Amino acid sequence: MEKIKENISHHRKSVFAGRGMPASTGEKCMSIFAYTVMGLFSLIAILPCLHVISKAISNGPDVTAGNIYFWPVGFQLETVFYVLTKTAFPTALKNSLIVTGFGTVISMITTITTAYPLSKPEFKGRKVITLLYVISMVFFGGMIPAYMVVRSLGLLDTYAACILPFAIVQFNMFIVKNYFESLPESIEESARVDGAGDLRILVSIVCPMSKPVIATVSLLYAINYWNNYFHAMMYTKSPNMNTLQVYLYNIISNSQDFVENLASGNFMINITSEGMVAAAVTLSLIPMIILYPFVSKFMIQGITIGSVKG
Amino acid sequence: MKALAKPSAAVSGKTGWKYKVRSFFLYVKRHPAMYLMLVPGLFFMIIYKFVPLYGILIAFKDYNIFLGNNPIDAIAQSDWVGLKHFHRLFSSSQFMKVLSNTLIINGLKIVWLFPIPIICAILLNEIRKVTFRKFAQTAIYMPYFFSWVVIFGIFYSLFGSYGTVNTVITALGGSRIGFFTDTKVFRSVLVFTEGWKEIGYNTVIYLAAITGIDMTLYEAARVDGAGKLRQIWHITMPGLLPTIVLMLILKVGHILETGFEQVLVFYNPGVYDVADIIQTYVYRLGMGQMDFPLSTALGLFNSVVAFILIVGANAVSRKLLGRSIW
Numbered sequence: 001m002e003k004i005k006e007n008i009s010h011h012r013k014s015v016f017a018g019r020g021m022p023a024s025t026g027e028k029c030m031s032i033f034a035y036t037v038m039g040l041f042s043l044i045a046i047l048p049c050l051h052v053i054s055k056a057i058s059n060g061p062d063v064t065a066g067n068i069y070f071w072p073v074g075f076q077l078e079t080v081f082y083v084l085t086k087t088a089f090p091t092a093l094k095n096s097l098i099v100t101g102f103g104t105v106i107s108m109i110t111t112i113t114t115a116y117p118l119s120k121p122e123f124k125g126r127k128v129i130t131l132l133y134v135i136s137m138v139f140f141g142g143m144i145p146a147y148m149v150v151r152s153l154g155l156l157d158t159y160a161a162c163i164l165p166f167a168i169v170q171f172n173m174f175i176v177k178n179y180f181e182s183l184p185e186s187i188e189e190s191a192r193v194d195g196a197g198d199l200r201i202l203v204s205i206v207c208p209m210s211k212p213v214i215a216t217v218s219l220l221y222a223i224n225y226w227n228n229y230f231h232a233m234m235y236t237k238s239p240n241m242n243t244l245q246v247y248l249y250n251i252i253s254n255s256q257d258f259v260e261n262l263a264s265g266n267f268m269i270n271i272t273s274e275g276m277v278a279a280a281v282t283l284s285l286i287p288m289i290i291l292y293p294f295v296s297k298f299m300i301q302g303i304t305i306g307s308v309k310g
Numbered sequence: 311m312k313a314l315a316k317p318s319a320a321v322s323g324k325t326g327w328k329y330k331v332r333s334f335f336l337y338v339k340r341h342p343a344m345y346l347m348l349v350p351g352l353f354f355m356i357i358y359k360f361v362p363l364y365g366i367l368i369a370f371k372d373y374n375i376f377l378g379n380n381p382i383d384a385i386a387q388s389d390w391v392g393l394k395h396f397h398r399l400f401s402s403s404q405f406m407k408v409l410s411n412t413l414i415i416n417g418l419k420i421v422w423l424f425p426i427p428i429i430c431a432i433l434l435n436e437i438r439k440v441t442f443r444k445f446a447q448t449a450i451y452m453p454y455f456f457s458w459v460v461i462f463g464i465f466y467s468l469f470g471s472y473g474t475v476n477t478v479i480t481a482l483g484g485s486r487i488g489f490f491t492d493t494k495v496f497r498s499v500l501v502f503t504e505g506w507k508e509i510g511y512n513t514v515i516y517l518a519a520i521t522g523i524d525m526t527l528y529e530a531a532r533v534d535g536a537g538k539l540r541q542i543w544h545i546t547m548p549g550l551l552p553t554i555v556l557m558l559i560l561k562v563g564h565i566l567e568t569g570f571e572q573v574l575v576f577y578n579p580g581v582y583d584v585a586d587i588i589q590t591y592v593y594r595l596g597m598g599q600m601d602f603p604l605s606t607a608l609g610l611f612n613s614v615v616a617f618i619l620i621v622g623a624n625a626v627s628r629k630l631l632g633r634s635i636w
Contacts, residue, residue: 026538027538030436030538030539031438033433034433034436034437038433038443038446041509042446042449042450045450045453045506045510048506049452049464051464051467051468052464066472066474069474110350110351110354113348113350113351114352116344117344117345117347120344123337124333124337124338125334132352132355133355136360138617139617141361141362141363141365142366142592142606142612143589143605143609144365144368144592144596144609145361145362145364145366146365148362148375148382149357149361151380152380152383153357164354164357165354165358167350168354197343198341198343199346202347226457227455227456227458228457229458229459230571230574234597245457245459245460249575252459278463280463281464285456285460289452292448292452296448299514300514300518
């Protein structure tokens, strides 16, 4: 019995040796390779973040001595509190929140109200208006002409300068428009029969049906406003109008603000200029990290929605 | 639409444009809200997208910002000089340098970084442990949401002259590497950080394409005794090919436009020789040296060539893949 079994199993093995066996060793190699490479990539992605967070909460002397790698040495939150209370960080944070908050709301209203008429095949003038948006997407006046417009309108150094020029991103508008086009017409039709106007239909029927695309595009806008460095830097000059990105750039490239702060007498052992830069960077990452699960979920949806039309 | 509209026009006995105008006004009367809705978008688009197109005239004039009531009015008031600024631009040595820097930096990025997300997507797809796959995907996708300033802050802390990496190098007896100041290394820093930020995002795009591949193909291949590598080569790769081609076309089409904010944040006068790209030079010419016409001329040159590249890329995409980029 035993022998027969062995024989059979041996037999099976030999049968599979020709076709199955190479596959299974190949599969194993492949799997090991996949785990190793992706593990390595994950580490490369995570370690720099860990480094800067560690630097923000490690003991001051160790930060100065360069002892911080990818894990905190000691623990203190003095630096973080110092940055939050004694520097221009809160002002910059406030500016960024204002620009991102108002900007996203304005952008979404503009985007939805533009996308809706353009999504209706029977809308008269649809081709002309769509063409205008495509033209504005392809032709770009350039940096200096755009600056001259903002300057002529007297918007330099205002929140409006960081919001209005980017109020409608054509690509996002087209994503929303494509989504509206995919919605079934019948529900809107029945509301129309009941006497609801176009705006009414948009607000109480189309928008609730479009939650996924509205969430995705809102996040696209919010990330755009939050991360925007160049335009904020170009259109605002006074320090109290700096957004977070502008402020971070200034302290990273020359920690003047912090050095002055430190020189002004309130010396504390844990507070180092390097540690403070790291703390400011870490603090600015927090909203992103909190929002990340939603962001990544919706962004993946967004990629799929966006790629429906290509 | 046309096919529908024409017979009805014939039936009602009205001729072409009269019928069109009448039905247009009828529609406007019935749906005034639809047109009111367009107002905010058109308002922003005209002011911030079309008025700057008028500003392109700055490149053909001896622009004096203080003429007239405001900088836009000053454009009309300034004198025409024809192509003078373009002659200045094309005869300057800076022009060739920033053009070649732009092509080299973005070319290096394509050569080194383009294949990585494809490999990552294939490898992630091979990983059976869901928790690990989710973890890896999350980890590599995250930096995409960081701004260039934040990434600069993180990498400056690691690779700065007195950063962690140099501390280790000197501790091991080596000499410091000026990652941000050495002209030989700086482009590698740009390529590496670009990869750090963008690989995850592109991986997700390819992953989405992989999930669209018919699973029964793999089963059939397995039954036929095809190993993992063969399955990848004969099923996954052909399935991914349209996406790969599209992404490559897009990358090449945008070769003059990408990387501006990254370079602006990362570079410094010490590495202008290897890092100064067209748009950073446009910025410094305009906002630094206040040479608005020359800056606008360079910007216009960039826009026109970029436009040709993108339209060309679109034509290639249509021909190869049968679909338009936009």
